Structure formats: C-alpha cells, structure tokens
Amino acid sequence: MNDFINDFWPMLINVISLGGILGCALLLWKISKTKVTKSKDGTSGHVWDEDLKEMNNPLPVWWVRLFAITIVFSLVYLVLYPGLGSYEGQLGWTKNKQYDKEIAEANKALEPIYAKYAAMSIEDLSKNEDAKGIGQRLFLNNCAQCHGSDARGTRGFPNLTDRDWLYGGSPENIKETIIKGRMGVMPPMASLIGNDDEIKNVTHYVLSLSNNQHDAKRAELGKEKFTTVCAACHGTDGKGNQLIGAPNLSDSIWLHGAGEANIVKRIHEGKTNQMPQWQEKFSPEQIHVLTSYVWGMSNH
Numbered sequence: 001m002n003d004f005i006n007d008f009w010p011m012l013i014n015v016i017s018l019g020g021i022l023g024c025a026l027l028l029w030k031i032s033k034t035k036v037t038k039s040k041d042g043t044s045g046h047v048w049d050e051d052l053k054e055m056n057n058p059l060p061v062w063w064v065r066l067f068a069i070t071i072v073f074s075l076v077y078l079v080l081y082p083g084l085g086s087y088e089g090q091l092g093w094t095k096n097k098q099y100d101k102e103i104a105e106a107n108k109a110l111e112p113i114y115a116k117y118a119a120m121s122i123e124d125l126s127k128n129e130d131a132k133g134i135g136q137r138l139f140l141n142n143c144a145q146c147h148g149s150d151a152r153g154t155r156g157f158p159n160l161t162d163r164d165w166l167y168g169g170s171p172e173n174i175k176e177t178i179i180k181g182r183m184g185v186m187p188p189m190a191s192l193i194g195n196d197d198e199i200k201n202v203t204h205y206v207l208s209l210s211n212n213q214h215d216a217k218r219a220e221l222g223k224e225k226f227t228t229v230c231a232a233c234h235g236t237d238g239k240g241n242q243l244i245g246a247p248n249l250s251d252s253i254w255l256h257g258a259g260e261a262n263i264v265k266r267i268h269e270g271k272t273n274q275m276p277q278w279q280e281k282f283s284p285e286q287i288h289v290l291t292s293y294v295w296g297m298s299n300h
C-alpha cells in the first residue's frame with residue numbers, strides 16, 4: 001500500500017537514503033586511496049599542551065571492513081524490505097501482515113485453552129481461577145474505561161456487580177448484551193405530561209415508588225399521568241422492562257442521578273445511552289469467558 005499523496009516525497013526519500021549510502025561508500029573509497037603521510041616518529045607534527053602529540057595512523061582494517069559491511073547490509077535491506085519511498089520490497093513485508101501473523105500465532109496457542117472453556121457452563125467457568133484471570137484482563141482492557149476497574153460503574157454507566165440489571169442478569173442476557181451491544185432510549189416526555197406543576201407531581205410519584213422523600217399529595221396527583229405515559233416502558237408498578245432497558249424506578253438505584261431535580265431533568269430531556277457491541281472484536285470463546293467474569297461478579 002502506498003500512503004504517499006504524490007511522487008515527490010517517495011523520490012525525496014530515495015534520494016536522501018541512496019545518496020547517503022553512496023556518500024559513505026565514496027568516502028570509504030577515497031580514504032582507502034589516500035596515502036597516510038607521517039613523520040619519522042609516526043605523528044602528524046602537531047603538539048599541544050607541551051607534550052601531547054597527534055598520531056597519524058591509517059584506519060584499522062576491522063573498522064574499514066565493518067564500514068563496508070554496513071553499506072552492503074543497508075543495500076540488501078533496502079532491496080528486501082519497504083524502505084525506499086513507495087517501493088514494497090522483494091519480501092512483501094508489511095507491518096500489518098506481521099501483526100496479523102503474530103495475532104494468529106497467539107490465537108493458535110490459546111485455542112486449546114479457549115476450547116476447554118467454551119465447553120464449560122458460565123456458572124462453572126466463573127469459579128475457574130484461570131478463566132477469571134483472562135476475563136479480568138479482557139475487562140480491564142476493554143470495559144473498565146466506562147464501567148470502572150472495579151466494575152461498579154458511575155453516572156450513566158451501570159454497576160455490573162449488583163443484582164440490578166437493565167437488560168437482565170442471566171448468562172444469556174449478559175452474553176447478548178456484550179455481543180450485540182444495547183441502546184437505551186427514553187424520549188423527552190414533558191409535552192405528554194403537561195406544565196411544570198404536573199411534571200413535579202409525576203416526579204413525586206416516581207420518588208414514592210422507592211420510598212424516597214416525597215410529597216404524598218403531589219404523588220397521588222401524579223400517579224395517573226405516570227400510569228398513562230410512563231408505565232408503557234417502566235411498568236405500572238415502575239419496576240422497569242428489561243426488553244427495552246427501561247430501569248426499575250422502585251429500587252433507589254439511579255443510573256442518571258437520584259433526587260427530584262434529576263428526575264425532572266429526565267422527563268424534560270429523555271435519555272439515549274449506548275453500550276457498544278463487541279462481536280467484531282472478540283471471538284465467541286472470548287465473549288464466553290468475559291460473560292462468565294461479569295456474571296460471576298454478582299453471583300458469588
């Protein structure tokens with residue numbers, strides 16, 4: 001593949017590389033032809049600091065040979081490997097091919113281990129210390145930036161160590177979440193509820209579902225709107241719906257912040273929240289190990 005946008009840069013690289021090597025070769029040739037003239041005592045005649053004399057010897061033979069070898073080496077290298085502008089090299093080596101080869105070798109070495117894990121149930125695998133270690137490394141490298149290295153999450157990113165699940169906590173649910181990713185969508189709802197006062201009433205009804213501090217009168221007034229508007233996704237009892245990732249509003253676990261102000265904001269703004277999909281990055285066996293690691297965090 002050629003990354004250059006025009007011919008000027010590859011030409012410049014060729015001129016500098018080959019010119020440099022040629023220059024070195026010429027210098028070597030010139031030096032080998034030059035006779036070393038010295039005085040009788042083998043010095044150039046220069047004397048410093050009273051008695052420091054400059055010797056004048058020819059280059060050592062080993063040094064000249066080494067110099068010649070480096071020149072030959074660099075020319076052979078430039079024929080075999082892609083070092084000259086857009087020339088691809090006789091061996092067809094590229095860093096991508098090298099990377100793919102190393103990955104393939106590593107995967108081959110891991111194949112028997114993963115094959116053993118793939119045959120085990122999620123439950124059994126989650127007790128296997130080696131599999132846990134692999135699962136943890138996969139998690140730290142790929143998931144921790146969002147869910148935290150302890151997997152306890154943060155605002156907007158769910159805690160994976162508790163038993164509260166947006167999309168279900170069975171091995172099958174978790175595996176599906178990892179393979180396909182998830183997209184939680186709550187549209188803005190304010191226009192369906194009415195004015196600020198009515199929004200506040202619904203908010204107090206939501207607070208009452210989890211026994212959080214609320215105004216009982218307002219909650220009573222907000223109940224009907226909740227049932228007609230919010231229950232479609234969050235359920236009449238507010239316990240949520242794992243098919244669409246609508247959170248349980250009755251458990252005092254808040255993905256997007258607790259309290260009246262956050263709930264009012266949610267009704268006004270809605271929320272779209274995405275868990276990326278991983279089926280392209282991981283093999284099915286790796287996802288199996290990762291699933292057992294995640295499942296194990298809340299089931300032991």
Ligand code: HEC
Nearest residue numbers: 142143146156158165166167168177183184245273274275
């Ligand atoms: C870019 C951020 C990001 C990364 C990286 C990420 N996730 Fe998520 N994950 C999320 C978000 C956001 C959600 C919640 C989606 C929602 O609210 O609908 C989520 C949800 C989940 C859930 C569902 C939780 C539940 O309560 O049902 C699981 C399981 C999960 N992630 C596991 C993982 C694993 C395993 C990895 C690493 C392979 C990972 N996540 C990487 C952002 C991320």
Ligand code: HEC
Nearest residue numbers: 184185186189230233245246247254255256257266271273
């Ligand atoms: C179309 C389905 C849908 C409707 C209707 C809906 N919601 Fe939601 N709601 C969701 C989803 C999905 C989420 C989670 C978004 C995410 O993935 O982070 C959510 C999140 C929330 C949250 C944040 C929960 C937390 O843990 O922080 C609150 C509060 C909430 N909804 C209240 C309401 C109220 C009140 C109504 C009615 C006015 C309502 N929702 C109507 C789907 C819905």
